[in-house]
Each structure stands twice: as C-alpha cells, then as structure tokens.
Amino acid sequence: MTALLELRNLKTHFKRDKIDIPAVDGVDLTINKGETVALVGESGSGKSITSLSIMRLIPSPPGKIVDGAILFNGNDLVNLTEDDMCKIRGNDISMIFQEPMTSLNPVLTVGEQIIEVLMYHQKLSRAASINKAVEMLEMVGFSRAKALINEYPHRLSGGMRQRVMIAIAMSCNPKLLIADEPTTALDVTIQAQILDLMKELSVKYDTSILIITHDLGVVSEVADKVVVMYCGQVVEEALVDDLFDEPLHPYTIGLMGSIPSLEGETDRLQSIEGTVPPPEHFPIGCRFAPRCPHAFDRCRAEAPKLVEVAGRRKVRCFLHSDKEATV
Numbered sequence: 001m002t003a004l005l006e007l008r009n010l011k012t013h014f015k016r017d018k019i020d021i022p023a024v025d026g027v028d029l030t031i032n033k034g035e036t037v038a039l040v041g042e043s044g045s046g047k048s049i050t051s052l053s054i055m056r057l058i059p060s061p062p063g064k065i066v067d068g069a070i071l072f073n074g075n076d077l078v079n080l081t082e083d084d085m086c087k088i089r090g091n092d093i094s095m096i097f098q099e100p101m102t103s104l105n106p107v108l109t110v111g112e113q114i115i116e117v118l119m120y121h122q123k124l125s126r127a128a129s130i131n132k133a134v135e136m137l138e139m140v141g142f143s144r145a146k147a148l149i150n151e152y153p154h155r156l157s158g159g160m161r162q163r164v165m166i167a168i169a170m171s172c173n174p175k176l177l178i179a180d181e182p183t184t185a186l187d188v189t190i191q192a193q194i195l196d197l198m199k200e201l202s203v204k205y206d207t208s209i210l211i212i213t214h215d216l217g218v219v220s221e222v223a224d225k226v227v228v229m230y231c232g233q234v235v236e237e238a239l240v241d242d243l244f245d246e247p248l249h250p251y252t253i254g255l256m257g258s259i260p261s262l263e264g265e266t267d268r269l270q271s272i273e274g275t276v277p278p279p280e281h282f283p284i285g286c287r288f289a290p291r292c293p294h295a296f297d298r299c300r301a302e303a304p305k306l307v308e309v310a311g312r313r314k315v316r317c318f319l320h321s322d323k324e325a326t327v
Helices: 047-054 082-088 110-122 126-139 158-170 188-205 216-222 240-245 250-257 297-301
Strands: 003-016 019-032 036-040 063-072 093-096 176-180 208-213 225-230 233-239 307-309 313-315
Touching (some): 003 208, 019 036, 110 126, 110 158, 126 158, 188 216, 208 216, 216 240
Parallel strands (some): 036 208, 093 176, 176 208
Antiparallel strands (some): 003 063, 307 313
C-alpha cells in the first residue's frame, strides 16, 4: 500500500512558565491511501493535539512543533509556509471538528460556508459553487438541500450540523479527512448514520480517514487500523481485528475491559484505576506504570520503546519488548 501521511517522531510542546510541556512526544503514524485509521485513548492522551499538528493549527505561542516530520504525499508540512498550508487545508486535507456549533460560522448561512470553500480552493464561479453546494448537501442526506443553503446553523439539530460539516469537509474531494470525535453528543441512531456516511464517502472518493475517538464501538465500525495513545505516545498499533481479538498493552486491555457486554451478567464494569497525568507530570519510566496492574521495578525506572510484534503490530511494553526487535 502507498503511504499518504506519515508522522515521524512528531513532538509538539507547549511552553508554560518557561517549562516545555510535551503534549505529543515522539509519535510515529502511517495512513495509507484509502485507509481508515482510528486514533484512540482517554482525554488528555494527545489525540487532538496530534490532529491539530497535522493541520498546522497549534496555537503559537504557547504551542510549537519542536521535532519530527509530517509527510503528506512525500512533502513535509512542518516546513511549509502558512500561505502554502492554507492551500492544503480544506482542499487536500479537511477536518471535522469536535463540536460543529463552534466550528460553523453563526452569522453565515450553510450555503455561504460551502460556497466560500469551493470558490477559494476550486476556483469555481459563484453559480457553479451554489450548484455544487446543493449537490454536497444532497450527498450527505438532506432532502431539502436547496432550501437548506439559506438556513443558519442555529436552526439545525446537532446531527444536521454534523452532516453540514461533513459536506463542507468533502466538498473539495480531499485526499485525507480528519474527524475529531465526529459522533460525540449525538444520539445512537444519528451516530450510526454519520459513521455510515463517512464509510460511503471514503469508498466513493477513495479518501483516507483519521478518526479520533475514545469510543471503541465507533472504532469497530469504521477502522482498518487502530493506534492507541497514552500520555502523548503511541502505546499500541494493530489492525482492528487483531486489536479486538488480542489487545497486548495493559492500557489497551483495560480499555477493552471497560466495554459493556451483552453476554453474561456483571455487577460492575471494569475500570482503569487512576487518571491520565497532565503532561507536566508525566512519570519517569513507563508512563502507564502508576496505573498498570503488571508494573514491576524496571517499568518505573526505564521508558519502554515501541517494538514490532509478529511483523504487523507494535506495542510499547516490557512484557513484549524483550522478545522482539525495537522499531
């Protein structure tokens, strides 16, 4: 498969009180053309900062990409000027943000927000942009698309706003779509519709997708590959079936154990003790060690490296690193 996006040792730090805080700390990630990759982990694990780094939308100051490469079609986005990035954002790489109400402009109609993207990136005339906007809204399931282009975002439901965001994101046929918690705060029925829509669009346009979520149900529905993050680092990477069949990292095992099951009876759902520490207080050694039921002395003193296991998955854990070669 051909790589569309490669993150190599990506490090994004934030400066606070003259201290560098490593929000993303050495992330490696590959997304192939036409592939859907899920980036999972608890809040505070660095998922959204990774996506904003790819888009070059880290607020500076206080944030900055301090090391690594973001290779998109072989070009390093880290080295591009802001003008060059503006040509890529919304055109080659689009993003659906976590909360559509704060992402859509409240003083512009739905139609104007799609038309603006088409006229800027595709250089279409206004008449052609209007026709394309109606077409995109019909594509994401709106039966009254011609009337909807004159509506303002506040008049739409959460699911409708999310579909508008997808229409805007897909309007220029991007090569990569980044979806940050696209189904958060939506009811289950609307969640299913949004996920089905994203899968259909991925196939129709051969678009690669990076979906950021903490919902493993969403992962099982849409992903080809899963990357698990904890404390700014990748702790496990595997094909979706491999991960669900046999999670390797204790953190991934804990996440899987917290999923409710319809089989059998249980008095209490499993949980992972403790919380994700803030970046300024990442522990020495393995960052999951304070919460890990399998931690031993080495875990608290030495940081494990990401190792390749069985040739097609990776894990950052001493339970596996002594058996395999580091990557």
